[in-house]
Amino acid sequence: MLAYSFLNLGPRQNAPRNGLTMVLDKGLGLNETDDLIATAAGSIDFVKFGWGTSATMDRKFIMTKVQKYIAAGITPYPGGTLLEVALLKNQLDAFFAESKALGFTALEVSDGSTKISAQTRAEIISKAKENDFFVISEVGKKNPDLDHQLSIQMRLEEIRADLAAKADLVIIEAREAGKNIGIYDAQGNIIEEELDQIATIGTEKLIFEAPLKKQQVDLILKFGSQVNLGNIAATDAVSLETLRTGLRGDTVNKIKF
Amino acid sequence: MLAYSFLNLGPRQNAPRNGLTMVLDKGLGLNETDDLIATAAGSIDFVKFGWGTSATMDRKFIMTKVQKYIAAGITPYPGGTLLEVALLKNQLDAFFAESKALGFTALEVSDGSTKISAQTRAEIISKAKENDFFVISEVGKKNPDLDHQLSIQMRLEEIRADLAAKADLVIIEAREAGKNIGIYDAQGNIIEEELDQIATIGTEKLIFEAPLKKQQVDLILKFGSQVNLGNIAATDAVSLETLRTGLRGDTVNKIKF
Amino acid sequence: MLAYSFLNLGPRQNAPRNGLTMVLDKGLGLNETDDLIATAAGSIDFVKFGWGTSATMDRKFIMTKVQKYIAAGITPYPGGTLLEVALLKNQLDAFFAESKALGFTALEVSDGSTKISAQTRAEIISKAKENDFFVISEVGKKNPDLDHQLSIQMRLEEIRADLAAKADLVIIEAREAGKNIGIYDAQGNIIEEELDQIATIGTEKLIFEAPLKKQQVDLILKFGSQVNLGNIAATDAVSLETLRTGLRGDTVNKIKF
Numbered sequence: 089m090l091a092y093s094f095l096n097l098g099p100r101q102n103a104p105r106n107g108l109t110m111v112l113d114k115g116l117g118l119n120e121t122d123d124l125i126a127t128a129a130g131s132i133d134f135v136k137f138g139w140g141t142s143a144t145m146d147r148k149f150i151m152t153k154v155q156k157y158i159a160a161g162i163t164p165y166p167g168g169t170l171l172e173v174a175l176l177k178n179q180l181d182a183f184f185a186e187s188k189a190l191g192f193t194a195l196e197v198s199d200g201s202t203k204i205s206a207q208t209r210a211e212i213i214s215k216a217k218e219n220d221f222f223v224i225s226e227v228g229k230k231n232p233d234l235d236h237q238l239s240i241q242m243r244l245e246e247i248r249a250d251l252a253a254k255a256d257l258v259i260i261e262a263r264e265a266g267k268n269i270g271i272y273d274a275q276g277n278i279i280e281e282e283l284d285q286i287a288t289i290g291t292e293k294l295i296f297e298a299p300l301k302k303q304q305v306d307l308i309l310k311f312g313s314q315v316n317l318g319n320i321a322a323t324d325a326v327s328l329e330t331l332r333t334g335l336r337g338d339t340v341n342k343i344k345f
Numbered sequence: 346m347l348a349y350s351f352l353n354l355g356p357r358q359n360a361p362r363n364g365l366t367m368v369l370d371k372g373l374g375l376n377e378t379d380d381l382i383a384t385a386a387g388s389i390d391f392v393k394f395g396w397g398t399s400a401t402m403d404r405k406f407i408m409t410k411v412q413k414y415i416a417a418g419i420t421p422y423p424g425g426t427l428l429e430v431a432l433l434k435n436q437l438d439a440f441f442a443e444s445k446a447l448g449f450t451a452l453e454v455s456d457g458s459t460k461i462s463a464q465t466r467a468e469i470i471s472k473a474k475e476n477d478f479f480v481i482s483e484v485g486k487k488n489p490d491l492d493h494q495l496s497i498q499m500r501l502e503e504i505r506a507d508l509a510a511k512a513d514l515v516i517i518e519a520r521e522a523g524k525n526i527g528i529y530d531a532q533g534n535i536i537e538e539e540l541d542q543i544a545t546i547g548t549e550k551l552i553f554e555a556p557l558k559k560q561q562v563d564l565i566l567k568f569g570s571q572v573n574l575g576n577i578a579a580t581d582a583v584s585l586e587t588l589r590t591g592l593r594g595d596t597v598n599k600i601k602f
Numbered sequence: 603m604l605a606y607s608f609l610n611l612g613p614r615q616n617a618p619r620n621g622l623t624m625v626l627d628k629g630l631g632l633n634e635t636d637d638l639i640a641t642a643a644g645s646i647d648f649v650k651f652g653w654g655t656s657a658t659m660d661r662k663f664i665m666t667k668v669q670k671y672i673a674a675g676i677t678p679y680p681g682g683t684l685l686e687v688a689l690l691k692n693q694l695d696a697f698f699a700e701s702k703a704l705g706f707t708a709l710e711v712s713d714g715s716t717k718i719s720a721q722t723r724a725e726i727i728s729k730a731k732e733n734d735f736f737v738i739s740e741v742g743k744k745n746p747d748l749d750h751q752l753s754i755q756m757r758l759e760e761i762r763a764d765l766a767a768k769a770d771l772v773i774i775e776a777r778e779a780g781k782n783i784g785i786y787d788a789q790g791n792i793i794e795e796e797l798d799q800i801a802t803i804g805t806e807k808l809i810f811e812a813p814l815k816k817q818q819v820d821l822i823l824k825f826g827s828q829v830n831l832g833n834i835a836a837t838d839a840v841s842l843e844t845l846r847t848g849l850r851g852d853t854v855n856k857i858k859f
Contacts, residue, residue: 091407091447092400094439095430115840117637123374127402140849141840143606145641150605169851173609176855182608190605201851230851263851265815326372326398335397337426337458337487337520341433348664348704349657351696352687380631384659558779583629583655592654594683594715594744594777598690 097333098343100131100313107332108257110134110295110318111325112264113164115141118149120322121156128325129160131332134224136196136318138264139169147190154191164191168198168226171212176202180212184219197250198226200261206249213253224295225250228261232268235261240285247289259318260286262297266319276300278307291315304331305338312344354590355600357388357570364589365514367391367552367575368582369521370421372398375406377579378413385582386417388589391481393453393575395521396426404447411448421448425455425483428469433459437469441476454507455483457518463506470510481552482507485518489525492518497542504546516575517543519554523576533557535564548572561588562595569601611847612857614645614827621846622771624648624809624832625839626778627678629655632663634836635670642839643674645846648738650710650832652778653683661704668705678705682712682740685726690716694726698733711764712740714775720760724767731768738809739764742775746782749775754799761803773832774800776811780833790814792821805829818845819852826858 100107113135116124124132135157142150157164166187174183187195195216199209209225216223227246229235247258261270268274271283286294291311297319298304304324307315313332320328330336334343357364370392373381381389392414399407414421423444431440444452452473456466466482473480484503486492504515518527525531528540543551548568554576555561561581564572570589577585587593591600614621627649630638638646649671656664671678680701688697701709709730713723723739730737741760743749761772775784782788785797800808805825811833812818818838821829827846834842844850848857 089404090400091402091404092397092427092431092440092443093404094436094443095400095434097400114837115641117634117640119376119633119637120374123376126374126406127372131401138841139851140606140844140847143604143609143611143849144645144840144843144847145605147603147605147607149640169849169854170606173849173854174606177609179608183606186606186608201854323371326401327395329401330397333397333401335400335426335430337396340426340430340458346661347657348659348661349654349684349688349697349700350661351693351700352657352691354657376633377631380633383631383663384629388658580628583658584652586658587654590654590658592657592683592687594653597683597687597715 097335100329100333106314108133108295108316109320109325109328110136111322112136112138112299112319113322114138114264115145116153116322118152118156121153124322124325125156125160125162128329129162131329132162132325134194134318135162135164137164137166139167140173142166142190143170150190158191158193163194163222165194165196165224166192168196169201171195171197172199172202172204175204175212180215184216187221188219194222194224196224196226196259197255198261200226200228200230210249210253213250213255217254223255224257224259225255226259226261228270230261230263235269240282243286244289247286247294251293257293257295257316259295260297262299262319264299264319266297266299266303271296272303276303278303301327304328308332308339309342354592357586357590363571365390365552365573366577366582366585367393368579369393369395369556369576370579371395371521372402373410373579375409375413378410381579381582382413382417382419385586386419388586389419389582391451391575392419392421394421394423396424397430399423399447400427407447415448415450420451420479422451422453422481423449425453426458428452428454429456429459429461432461432469437472441473444478445476451479451481453481453483453516454512455518457483457485457487467506467510470507470512474511480512481514481516482512483516483518485527487518487520492526497539500543501546504543504551508550514550514552514573516552517554519556519576521556521576523554523556523560528553529560533560535560558584561585565589565596566599611849614843614847620828622647622809622830623834623839623842624650625836626650626652626813626833627836628652628778629659630667630836632666632670635667638836638839639670639674639676642843643676645843646676646839648708648832649676649678651678651680653681654687656680656704657684664704672705672707677708677736679708679710679738680706682710683715685709685711686713686716686718689718689726694729698730701735702733708736708738710738710740710773711769712775714740714742714744720763724763727764727767727769737769738771738773739769740773740775742784744775744777749783754796757800758803761800761808765807771807771809771830773809774811776813776833778813778833780811780813780817785810786817790817792817815841818842822846822853823856
């Protein structure tokens, strides 16, 4: 039973709940992984093993961590950059096979660090689905100069194309830092007109990367506690859940469920 | 015995010492809690379970963590926001009972996220004392716009009223970020004239929230190593003790005991 | 075997490799130490027990942590500030003896927080070498005002003098924050002309403190993946290795080995 359960904080405390949370794992050890699971597993849906971090560690270590997350009801997946590097090296099949062997059940398909044609992108998504992966595509460039060249129309087209290719969810890129990229300006504040246009596509299929607290607050106050948020620091997973449930100053008495 | 004990760094290394330290626990797991205790318990007096984080976790987990802190000589308490949410829901008695059942021996009384009249505030402090809690009140608003409406006179009055109502200590709010709030400007620098006026009340009963290193340094250099500091990040607890004892560049050879 | 080893990411994955990494340990507990070792020991050469943190903990605790690092092939050493404090108290011999008793096999010789004459500095380096320590000297002042008084010529002279006194490596100071100090401006960006002049001495014997990701990226893109980097946060050790091997967006397909 939750502590202070008499507060009766609403539907987030009962499964199944809306409002997906994706946490960014930058290379946690097993003690830290256990701590994350013990304190926040109930509110975490996905854990991304950031960019290519998985490829710097032993296979057995990655398998152990993957199994811990899955046992806790969380879906782990390797960062899209790793898929991009594999593609650069013409090793996409090996990438799918190794990801499956390591126990990952989801994949991210992105072109944040490399150029991938729309056709190839759709083929990768399809191929990942054929290999029984849950597929999350990511829209946006890691380099701010390149990212700014993406018009909202281009982003919307890419989101629609990814969903048409059967991506299960689409992530709006903001990196670990959350500034000067995608829907955020150089201070990390939301560019409302960009966000509003992207949101026309429906927020159910979108995950907004929101590494900064003010971004989490603003998105929750705008779309309600059920908004899907990603790239949450492991150390902020508990805090995010308090924001969603009106247990932190920024959202006390202001939450729409 | 401490490593390098021949350095003979002064009175902070002998109990009982002055200079209270309150660490902000944003939702640490048990491994992290063990690490915090093993590395810094000797210099930590209070651990605040930040805002409403306690209410997102299982009762048994909270009880285990509370007991770990108490066994290490540290007083844990739930954040004031949780009391405010309970009050909003007319559940103050249940809040006292649950806090006691979970093992907390101190409480924080604040109105950072809600409006509470001076009379109600005094009554809550008194009631918490009647329930045998050590009471720490907090002065300041979480929302910067609302916080700026509090004049120094109003802050001083509130501090005096809290002490008159038998609060054991009064915390000067600065949140987790420490900027644009209370005694700090938008860059997190101390507003000296505000601080000086608040300090007229005597610093023994005050805890200054000081999450940023430069704030800790400036307050230690101004008031000496015995100044009471709060909202210290768990990862900075060891660093703070080195600042207090003249073991970090910013305070080497500059410490008043 | 590494996960995704078919990517064949180049010489960093085979020992002995170039490109030293020094991680800043601000007071990790044993669980955190185990996590750091399990996730990143293969790419870490040195761990600095930051400034005087060692002197706030029990001798047995420090010894246990030192042994963990050494068993993992990492060389731990106490921060230079601690040596400076010992020197202030005329306890240099006791400092050497205690460091050795605690198991440290390397020492840092700095004057970041105090004034030490060139002659004394050379003598300390020599004495540390006579005591069989691996010696890393550090060039720079912790106080930005004092640091700005050091011309590039003075820095170059000090580096040359330290190497002449048989220091094994020289660190270019940037503190934990990496801003407004040494080769970095107030925003933490590299001052190219300062860096270029310092690099004339040869980068093999230098470790650049580079706590910010953009500093790590810029130094890797400038000097190649084998550049020696220090003051890496424990939570960024894995990320740094992905930058070095072209597994993070900033360096994908851009790495010189």
